[in-house]
Amino acid sequence: QYGLEKPRGYNVSFHYNPHVEYHHFGSSHPMKPWRLTLTKQLVLAYGLEYTMDLYEPRPATMDELQVFHDRDYLSFLSQVTPQNAKPDDPAYLSFGFGGESNDCPVFDGLWNYVSIYSGASMSAAHNLNNKQSDIAINWSGGLHHAKKNLASGFCYINDIVLAIQLLLTQNQRVLYIDIDVHHGDGVEAAFESSDRVFTLSYHKFGIDRNGYPFFPGTGNINEMGPTDPANRGKGHSLNIPIDDGIDDEQYKWLFKTVTGAVIEKYNPTAIVLQSGADSLGGDRLGRFNLNIKAHGFCVETVKSYGRPLLLIGGGGYTPRNVARTWCHETAVCVGTELHNELPSHIPYIQAFQGAENGGGILYPDLHNTKRHDNLNTQDNLHKLVTQALENLRYLEG
Ligand code: ZLS
Ligand code: CA
Ligand code: ZN
Secondary structure, three states, X not given: OOOOOOOOOOOEEEEOOHHHHHOOOXXXXXXXXXXXXXXXXXXXXXXXXXXXXXXXXXXXXXHHXXXXXXXXXXXXXXXXXXXXXXXXXXXXXXXXXXXXOOOOOXXXXXXXXXXXXXXXXXXXXXXXHOOOOOEEEEOOOOOOOOEOOEOEOOEOOOHHHHHHHHHOOOOOOEEEEEOOOOOOHHHHHHOOOOOOEEEEEEEEOOEOXXXXXXXXXXXXXXXXXXXXXOOOOOOOEEEEEEOOOOOHHHHHXXXXXXXXXXXXXXXXXXXXEEOOHHHEOOOOOOOOOEOHHHHHHHHHHHHOOOOOEEEEOOOOOOHHHHHHHHHHHHHHXXXXXXXXXXXXXXXXXXXXXXXXXXXXXXXXXXXXXOOOOOOOOHHHXXXXXXHHHHHHHHHOO
16 A cells, blocks of 8 residues: 555645845836745745745757747847937837837846746746756746836746647646736737637726726637637637725635636637736735735645646835745645744845835735725626626637
8 A cells, every 4th residue: 555645745846046136127127036045945944845846947048048039039038238229229119128108128147037037937848848847937937018028117037938839748727827917918819719728818908097008908708819710719818907995805806707608618628827926915016905815825726736836926015024925825835734923034025024025924915005995896706707708618619
């Protein structure tokens, strides 16, 4: 009977190249790769590294990135530097750089940065393909807005698309779920003509008081992919538009009901979960009001279906809470509970101390940092779920 028992836990792998931390978008830019340092420090301080297989993946190569991205876009991206960039060059603007918002700046080491986070998502997908892992994690990835020839919304290379393309070599159907507060438009667009990938995004949607739509402005409930009935990808996207201030109970109910229905209908053989932490309460760019455990509930729910799972990061603009959330979700994957009191020997412990930084605990109440009234009524949410389930009927027959 030795060795015959079915292993009870999940094999979890953690794919992380620490060189990603040393890149800076610029001091005023909300995207801080340094949040990954904080995340790693929490994961180490809680001893989670002993419960997972750790990998330090190599950067992706030009050839690997070309599986999705255009050659001329990649050659521009690999060569542009802050010194040689010409902001009025039509190529520069047409590839999504600069412009009025400067969401996608050219910074030192840009090519290195994008190759590192992409290599980590590919390494994670590789482990799932080989069945070396049941759950593979890359907190440095999840850059869901990048298009094949366009940088958009802080994203230059779409590591998610590259990872899904690898999973498709071993899987008939891949489900992509996105809980970042922004619409996962780049992943949706990449697979719009495929019935082998279903994309599901939960996000803030609507026009702000300043008259601008919340970025990227797409992802209403009626956007279900191509409308041409001859297109294989028809009906293989589901968008859940949400208003400001959604709370834990509402989000958990919405996520469980809709995600459960999609998994049961589509029956994916692998799942990719983009766990953007900008859907937390108190996020610098976000609008929702979720606590860490409600965010983690989404990971628990997806994990409970027992399919090979690729868990990736994404947005998250209040670094201390990004680190807390991704550390908690790492623990959810390996199946342990963590003490609320943070271990005292963490480097950068100051980042978590003091009332305004969450008082030295892992699970501060983020409702306290609430900046957005809840505009989601129960009635609206019930109508949204009804419409979402209605949309899924396109998958039949
Ligand atoms: O999902 O809202 C926008 C674009 C604009 C262009 C027009 N101007 C006036 C307003 C902004 C429409 N961009 C968003 C992009 C959000 C990307 C989210 C990525 C992800 O989480 C995945 C990683 C946006 N929101 C906030 C900013 N941009 C932004 C805030 C502050 C700054 C500093 C740096 C740069 C310029 C000043 C910037 C962007
Ligand atoms: Ca989303
Ligand atoms: Zn986001």
